[in-house]
Amino acid sequence: MRNEPFLQQRFTGKRFEEHELPLDVLKGLSALNDIVLNIAMAKFREHNPARKRLPKGFKKQNSLVISRLREGSTVLDIRVCSREPSLWETLPLWMEDTKKVILNTIQNISKKLSYDECITPSILASFAEIGRPLQDDEAIHFEDKDLSVVYTSQTCKDFHLASQRSYSETVEFYGTICEYDKQKCTGTFLTFSEKRFPFNVTEEFQAIVEQAFYGYPKTHVALQGIQNFTADGKEKNKIRVDSLEILDPLDVSARMEEFRCLQEGWLEGTGKPFDRKQLEWLENLIISLLLQSIRPPYLYPTEGENISMEWDVDKTEISVEFQLEQKTAHFFLFHKENGDVYEKTYNLTDDTEYKAFVNHLKETIL
Amino acid sequence: MDSATLLYRHVDPVCHIQGDRVTSQLFRPMPKDGGCLSVDKGEILTPKESYDRFVKNGFRSIGILGVTVGECEEKNLEVREEPIPKNPDHTLIDYSQLSPPSQVKKVAAMLKMIAEERGWLYSEK
Numbered sequence: 001m002r003n004e005p006f007l008q009q010r011f012t013g014k015r016f017e018e019h020e021l022p023l024d025v026l027k028g029l030s031a032l033n034d035i036v037l038n039i040a041m042a043k044f045r046e047h048n049p050a051r052k053r054l055p056k057g058f059k060k061q062n063s064l065v066i067s068r069l070r071e072g073s074t075v076l077d078i079r080v081c082s083r084e085p086s087l088w089e090t091l092p093l094w095m096e097d098t099k100k101v102i103l104n105t106i107q108n109i110s111k112k113l114s115y116d117e118c119i120t121p122s123i124l125a126s127f128a129e130i131g132r133p134l135q136d137d138e139a140i141h142f143e144d145k146d147l148s149v150v151y152t153s154q155t156c157k158d159f160h161l162a163s164q165r166s167y168s169e170t171v172e173f174y175g176t177i178c179e180y181d182k183q184k185c186t187g188t189f190l191t192f193s194e195k196r197f198p199f200n201v202t203e204e205f206q207a208i209v210e211q212a213f214y215g216y217p218k219t220h221v222a223l224q225g226i227q228n229f230t231a232d233g234k235e236k237n238k239i240r241v242d243s244l245e246i247l248d249p250l251d252v253s254a255r256m257e258e259f260r261c262l263q264e265g266w267l268e269g270t271g272k273p274f275d276r277k278q279l280e281w282l283e284n285l286i287i288s289l290l291l292q293s294i295r296p297p298y299l300y301p302t303e304g305e306n307i308s309m310e311w312d313v314d315k316t317e318i319s320v321e322f323q324l325e326q327k328t329a330h331f332f333l334f335h336k337e338n339g340d341v342y343e344k345t346y347n348l349t350d351d352t353e354y355k356a357f358v359n360h361l362k363e364t365i366l
Numbered sequence: 367m368d369s370a371t372l373l374y375r376h377v378d379p380v381c382h383i384q385g386d387r388v389t390s391q392l393f394r395p396m397p398k399d400g401g402c403l404s405v406d407k408g409e410i411l412t413p414k415e416s417y418d419r420f421v422k423n424g425f426r427s428i429g430i431l432g433v434t435v436g437e438c439e440e441k442n443l444e445v446r447e448e449p450i451p452k453n454p455d456h457t458l459i460d461y462s463q464l465s466p467p468s469q470v471k472k473v474a475a476m477l478k479m480i481a482e483e484r485g486w487l488y489s490e491k
Contacts, residue, residue, distance in 0.1 A: 216491045249385030300389045303396045334475045
């Protein structure tokens with residue numbers, strides 16, 4: 001016999017749009033088990049003051065399982081997995097209290113309000129673990145019949161702050177290795193926005209660091225690691241590197257990140273920062289072209305905060321200049337041997353012209 | 367300047383190069399500059415001196431590619447000295463006589479080919 005669902009978790013954000021659940025999110029969710037058990041023990045004692053000990057097998061009786069995964073974006077039903085199904089069909093009061101405490105703690109933490117006295121620093125740390133895999137556009141909606149609370153990556157930071165007075169989070173940067181000391185086994189990572197992060201070069205990453213550092217022109221790398229922050233959110237100096245990867249020189253996302261980081265004056269003293277939404281539109285467009293087997297382009301920023309996409313194909317040089325605000329694409333082909341040129345402009349907001357543009361690229365660049 | 371004088375064009379590490387490929391835009395004038403392209407004349411100035419001054423003046427450069435005055439004139443581009451306070455060797459390649467705009471792109475692509483064939487005059491490597 002199944003007892004009623006304990007909680008429902010609804011995940012929102014791009015990764016959940018296809019109603020799927022990335023495995024790294026599950027890693028964070030496993031912390032919920034510890035939270036429930038710890039709070040449930042406290043609440044059981046409160047409801048049963050005469051009992052000196054917890055019932056035998058309390059932890060086993062009260063661990064959580066995912067009983068169902070549904071659409072919307074992605075919805076999980078979480079149930080208490082009692083090893084003795086007949087034990088209870090509806091949640092006992094102390095379990096209802098446990099649920100309320102969880103929801104109230106999430107709700108109160110970001111408002112800096114007080115939370116139940118049973119919440120210890122280690123429980124706060126477990127709450128923080130839930131959100132570690134969350135990306136900036138993502139949220140978990142903890143939903144019950146009476147109350148729904150939202151947990152975001154900011155909530156995760158708030159829990160870290162509350163639990164440790166300092167906190168750490170997973171960070172991912174694109175950039176270059178700007179310093180490397182082989183003897184001291186130290187290096188410095190320089191992000192596209194020109195932030196510097198010293199790190200220890202372990203044996204695992206030495207070859208990649210050397211390849212990136214000695215490469216010319218500068219080889220781009222993606223760094224993933226753990227960064228520590230002080231209680232007031234300031235970055236602590238060093239990063240613990242978990243992964244370091246040499247990027248393909250034509251990696252579209254990394255190149256777009258480079259453009260996002262361009263600051264006022266990037267074009268010989270003129271040039272404004274790019275509009276992020278326009279860059280996102282173009283990135284999606286280019287990725288859709290790649291999915292249609294069009295060769296990865298070289299990308300360059302141009303005057304007026306626009307982008308040029310370029311290829312060398314046989315004896316021709318091809319460029320497509322995007323006017324990002326107008327969403328137009330100007331195709332230009334130059335034949336290197338006979339000097340012939342061909343050009344055409346497409347309005348990409350028009351479906352027919354968009355298809356013609358894609359077909360033109362397919363015919364020319366595949 | 368004579369026809370053999372080299373004209374230095376600084377390569378911006380983000381705007382002009384990706385991986386090891388340089389864009390033709392390197393030799394394309396921007397509308398903001400009234401159809402002219404800024405270069406440094408290499409009469410006395412060495413590429414290294416040009417690089418050092420450019421960076422000291424607050425600009426980014428990964429190195430220098432160049433064409434000669436003669437190569438510009440063959441494409442009907444006027445080259446004229448235009449010294450400015452921070453750069454007495456500042457020179458302009460004038461594309462304003464070229465039209466339509468596709469002609470500007472074509473000539474810029476040709477100059478890039480010539481410059482790449484010549485190779486890097488200076489690189490920060």
